[in-house]
Amino acid sequence: MDAFAAVMLLVLMFALLGSGVWIGLSLMGVAWIGMELFTARPVGDAMAVSIWGGLSGWTLTALPLFVWMGEILFRTKLSEDMFKGLAPWLGRLPGGLIHTNVVGCTIFAAVSGSSAATCATIGKMTLPELTRRGYPDKITIGSLAGAGTLGLLIPPSIIMIVYGVTADASIARLFIAGVVPGLLLALLFSGYVALWSLRNRDALPPHEAAPSLGERLRASRHLLPVVTLIVLVLCSIYFGIATATEAAALGVVGALGVAAAQRTLSWRNFRDSLLGATRLYCMIALILAGSAFLTMAMGYIGLPRHLAQWIAGLGLSTWQLILALTAFYIVLGCFLDGISMVVLTVSFVMPTILAAGIDPIWFGIYLVIVVEMAQVTPPVGFNLFVLQGMTGRDMLWIAHAALPFFCLMAALVVVLYAFPGLITWLPSQMGFSG
Amino acid sequence: MRRILDACYEGAAWIAALLMIALLGLVVASIASRLVGINLPGLDAYAGYCLAGASFLALASTFVHGGHIRVELLLGRLPAGARIWAERVCLLVALTIVAAFAWVSVQLCWTSYEIHDLSVGDDATPLWIPQLGMALGTLVFLLAVIDRLVQSFTAPATTGAVEAHFTE
Numbered sequence: 001m002d003a004f005a006a007v008m009l010l011v012l013m014f015a016l017l018g019s020g021v022w023i024g025l026s027l028m029g030v031a032w033i034g035m036e037l038f039t040a041r042p043v044g045d046a047m048a049v050s051i052w053g054g055l056s057g058w059t060l061t062a063l064p065l066f067v068w069m070g071e072i073l074f075r076t077k078l079s080e081d082m083f084k085g086l087a088p089w090l091g092r093l094p095g096g097l098i099h100t101n102v103v104g105c106t107i108f109a110a111v112s113g114s115s116a117a118t119c120a121t122i123g124k125m126t127l128p129e130l131t132r133r134g135y136p137d138k139i140t141i142g143s144l145a146g147a148g149t150l151g152l153l154i155p156p157s158i159i160m161i162v163y164g165v166t167a168d169a170s171i172a173r174l175f176i177a178g179v180v181p182g183l184l185l186a187l188l189f190s191g192y193v194a195l196w197s198l199r200n201r202d203a204l205p206p207h208e209a210a211p212s213l214g215e216r217l218r219a220s221r222h223l224l225p226v227v228t229l230i231v232l233v234l235c236s237i238y239f240g241i242a243t244a245t246e247a248a249a250l251g252v253v254g255a256l257g258v259a260a261a262q263r264t265l266s267w268r269n270f271r272d273s274l275l276g277a278t279r280l281y282c283m284i285a286l287i288l289a290g291s292a293f294l295t296m297a298m299g300y301i302g303l304p305r306h307l308a309q310w311i312a313g314l315g316l317s318t319w320q321l322i323l324a325l326t327a328f329y330i331v332l333g334c335f336l337d338g339i340s341m342v343v344l345t346v347s348f349v350m351p352t353i354l355a356a357g358i359d360p361i362w363f364g365i366y367l368v369i370v371v372e373m374a375q376v377t378p379p380v381g382f383n384l385f386v387l388q389g390m391t392g393r394d395m396l397w398i399a400h401a402a403l404p405f406f407c408l409m410a411a412l413v414v415v416l417y418a419f420p421g422l423i424t425w426l427p428s429q430m431g432f433s434g
Numbered sequence: 435m436r437r438i439l440d441a442c443y444e445g446a447a448w449i450a451a452l453l454m455i456a457l458l459g460l461v462v463a464s465i466a467s468r469l470v471g472i473n474l475p476g477l478d479a480y481a482g483y484c485l486a487g488a489s490f491l492a493l494a495s496t497f498v499h500g501g502h503i504r505v506e507l508l509l510g511r512l513p514a515g516a517r518i519w520a521e522r523v524c525l526l527v528a529l530t531i532v533a534a535f536a537w538v539s540v541q542l543c544w545t546s547y548e549i550h551d552l553s554v555g556d557d558a559t560p561l562w563i564p565q566l567g568m569a570l571g572t573l574v575f576l577l578a579v580i581d582r583l584v585q586s587f588t589a590p591a592t593t594g595a596v597e598a599h600f601t602e
Contacts, residue, residue, distance in 0.1 A: 020509035020524045022502045025531045032534065047534070048542035052568060056486035058478045061461065064454060064485065242465065245481075249461035278451045278488060282496040283503060285489035337503060379507055 002306050009034050009303075023340050027290025031297035039300045046300070047293050054292025055285055058245070062171065063161045063284065065248035066113040068277035072255040073108075074117060075269045077262050078226060079125040082107065085222035087129075088211045095197035096207060098135060098143055099190055100126050105147035106186040107223075109154035110230045111251065113161070115338075115375045116382040119148025123390055134205040138401045139196060141391060145383045145398060146405025147189055149372035152338070154182035156233060156248065159338050159368055162284070166291065166346045169360045171244040172237050173427040177361050178368065179234075180422050181412065185369075188408045196404075225258045238430060284339055291343035298347055308351035318356055322417060325349070326370060326410075333374025337382060341371055365423045366413065373409045376402040439581055440498075446574045447495035450488040453567075457484040476557030483564035490539075490571025494578035518586065525583040532579050536572035543569040 009030055016026035028047070035043045054060075082104050090099040104122040112118050123144050130140045152159050155175030164171035197204055211219070233251045236242035242250060259265035298304055316324070332341055346367075353363050375383040378399045387398050416422055464477040496502055504524075512520055545551070547562035 016527070017505050018508055019527075020504050020506055020520065021527050021531075022497075022504045024502065025528050025535075028535060029527065029531050032531070044534075044538040044541065048538040051535075051539075052486065052542060052565065055489050056482040056564065058482050061457060061481050061485050064488065065458065065461070068454065068458075245461055246465050249458055249465065252458055253462065274451050274454060275447065278447060278454055278492045279496040279499060279501045281454075282450070282489055282492035283501045286493065286496075286502055289489075335505060335507065340503070380505070 002303070005034070005038050005301060006303055006307075008037075017336075022286070023336075024286030024288075024290035027287070027294045027344070031290070031294040034294075034301055035297045039297075041300055046296055050292045050296040051289045055289055057165070059165050059171065060161070060288070062156075062243075062245040062248045063113075063158060064277060064281035065245065065252050066156045066158060066161070067281050067284075068273065069248065069251040069255045070112045070114055070117045070121075071273040071277040071280070072252065072259055072269075073111060073229075074121050075273055076255075076259045076264045078258065079104070079108070079121045081222040081262075082122070082226055083125040083129060085220050088216040088219045091208050092210050093194060095190075095193040096135070096204060097126075097130055097133065098139055098193050098197070100130075101140065101143045102147045102186055102189045102193060105144070105150050106154065106182070107226055107230070109150040109152075109182065110234060111156075111226060111255075112151050113156040113158040115149045115151040115372065116386045118151030119144060119383045120386050120390070122148065123387065127390060136200075136203045137391075137393075139193065139200075141387055141393065141398055142401030142403075142405060143189065143193055145376050145387055145402035146408070147186070148383050148386075149375045149405075149409070150182055150186060152368050152372050152375075153178050153185060153365070155179065155237070156244070156251070157368065158284070159342060159371055160364060161244070162288070162339055162342050163346065163364045163367060165288075166295070166343055167350055167360055167364065169364055173361055173430070174364050175234075175237055175244060176427045176430055177365050177423050180426055181365055181369070181416060184415070184422065185409065185412050188412065189405060192404060192408060225261070229254045229258065240430065287339055287343055291347070294344075295347040304348045304351050307348055308355050311352045312355055318358065319417065321352070321356055322358075322366070322413075326413060329367075329370040330373060330377065333370065333381075334377045335380050336374070337380065338371035338374055341374060342367060359420070359424060361427060362416075362420050362423050366416065369409055369413055369416070373406055376406055439577070442574055443494040443498050443578055446491045446571060449567075450490075450492035450495075450571075453484045453488040453491070457481050457488065460484065476555060476559075479553055479555045479557040479559065483559070483567075486564060487567030487571070490568045491574070493571050493575035497575060497578050497582070522583070522586050525579065525586055529576075529579050529583055532572070532576050536569075536576040539565075539572040540569045 012033060013026065013030045016029055017023060032043055032047065035041060035046060083100060086100050086103055087097055090103060091097060093099055101122065104126060105118050108118050108122055126144065127140065155178050157175065157178060160174040160178065161171055163169065164174050229251065232254045233247045236250060237244060237247045256265065259269065329341065375381050376399060378384060378395050384395050384398050388395050460477050460481040464474065467474045509517060509520055543562050543565040546565055551561045553559045553561055
């Protein structure tokens with residue numbers, strides 16, 4: 001009976017998703033049919049109450065505010081400024097200005113919660129500049145596709161909020177837990193770029209004349225706005241001064257301040273950023289609504305509990321479980337976007353994870369990295385979409401260019417499994433326990 | 435008729451946008467009140483209501499602008515004629531689900547009004563007021579889906595626009 005219910009609902013889910021029904025609505029459809037067939041509870045009440053409860057919660061309020069902050073910053077001259085501030089420092093490294101992709105994305109990720117927005121904002125400046133200077137397209141575009149995903153791992157992070165809300169984990173802790181793995185991944189990316197450049201010296205343009213230290217320091221003033229925003233958002237969370245939501249509100253106000261200081265805060269830009277953020281958030285909200293209903297329905301049917309018992313019965317060790325999950329998520333990531341991946345699976349997987357004694361914060365960070373990998377796997381990968389739009393290149397070509405960076409992310413998962421302290425140490429030092 | 439419908443979607447989206455500003459204002463107010471040491475109870479709950487209102491009221495406009503995501507893998511590979519039919523089937527399925535969504539939302543709001551359901555938090559708000567946004571938003575969403583389904587028969591070429599997503 002249970003196996004039958006599981007298989008039937010799974011087939012229904014894939015049929016709805018695959019045929020192109022909007023994802024949030026597909027989830028509602030599966031939840032409705034599942035409850036109608038396998039429980040005796042009133043379906044309509046469950047639907048209304050779960051969706052209302054899911055979308056009116058205080059914890060979720062950080063999400064639209066961070067989306068809004070990103071929309072404002074995308075319309076400022078921030079990326080231009082960052083390039084001006086970073087280029088003088090990075091030009092002499094092996095790999096030269098390719099590092100502006102990695103370092104630019106790393107810094108921008110600390111004010112942006114999304115991978116595609118990071119990729120688009122940084123690429124807006126670095127792609128034309130690097131192409132003009134004669135850097136090879138493949139490493140330029142590949143490193144941008146890879147480094148853009150840092151937007152998810154380095155806080156603030158939209159996917160972490162989604163995970164925190166669905167899995168009932170502390171969002172502030174998840175944010176802080178992402179810092180060390182995020183910097184480590186950036187270091188891996190930069191290291192790869194440097195190694196690649198040393199082996200392909202002929203393909204790169206010659207180094208430009210190095211500016212003097214004074215000139216470099218003067219150029220660094222362009223980094224001041226972004227650094228101020230980072231301090232405002234991240235430090236307020238880390239030292240326990242603000243919750244994630246309050247930090248997000250400070251971020252929006254700060255971003256508006258930056259836009260005003262740069263004289264890019266026109267009525268048009270303000271209106272576009274506001275409506276853009278409202279619609280983007282709404283898109284996420286529809287998926288969350290579907291997921292809230294589906295989670296409640298699955299709880300009534302008891303599928304996640306049975307799944308956990310079944311997996312426990314297999315007697316897998318922790319690393320076998322993580323390996324199996326990683327393979328599962330990589331395949332899923334080829335066809336689904338990150339948010340849908342998380343909301344679809346977390347309610348099923350969580351009981352298993354807890355039963356296996358895995359820390360929910362560790363699992364959250366792990367999940368974010370797997371979702372990052374999904375951003376660059378064809379045929380559905382948001383960074384690929386963004387770069388396809390920006391460069392006009394074929395998606396498979398971009399995916400191939402990003403492949404080394406995909407492998408580095410996989411390597412990071414192994415490292416974090418071996419050294420879980422990289423994730424758990426920093427949050428344990430936080431100012432408060434929220 | 436076209437103009438009235440579009441005004442409906444955009445009007446709802448503008449209310450949603452104003453609720454976003456209100457949400458920002460409430461969070462900033464709660465920070466400020468804590469800094470000066472005044473306790474304003476219920477701000478968190480109001481922020482939650484603004485959030486919910488914004489999400490539901492923007493549904494239609496987001497749908498019309500092609501903002502809600504779907505898996506277009508198979509859909510995009512069909513020949514043009516088959517694609518139009520597949521699109522109609524998708525819209526019909528969506529219509530059924532959104533109709534149920536709107537129906538239960540209106541019912542929830544009505545029930546809260548009938549039994550004078552109050553929020554259990556500090557704010558003690560009559561719940562039908564914020565739930566009105568859910569009822570209205572889902573109704574406008576239903577209207578937009580019907581509109582699109584009708585269009586898929588009268589002017590099928592206009593469907594299927596894809597927008598860039600900056601969410602993730």
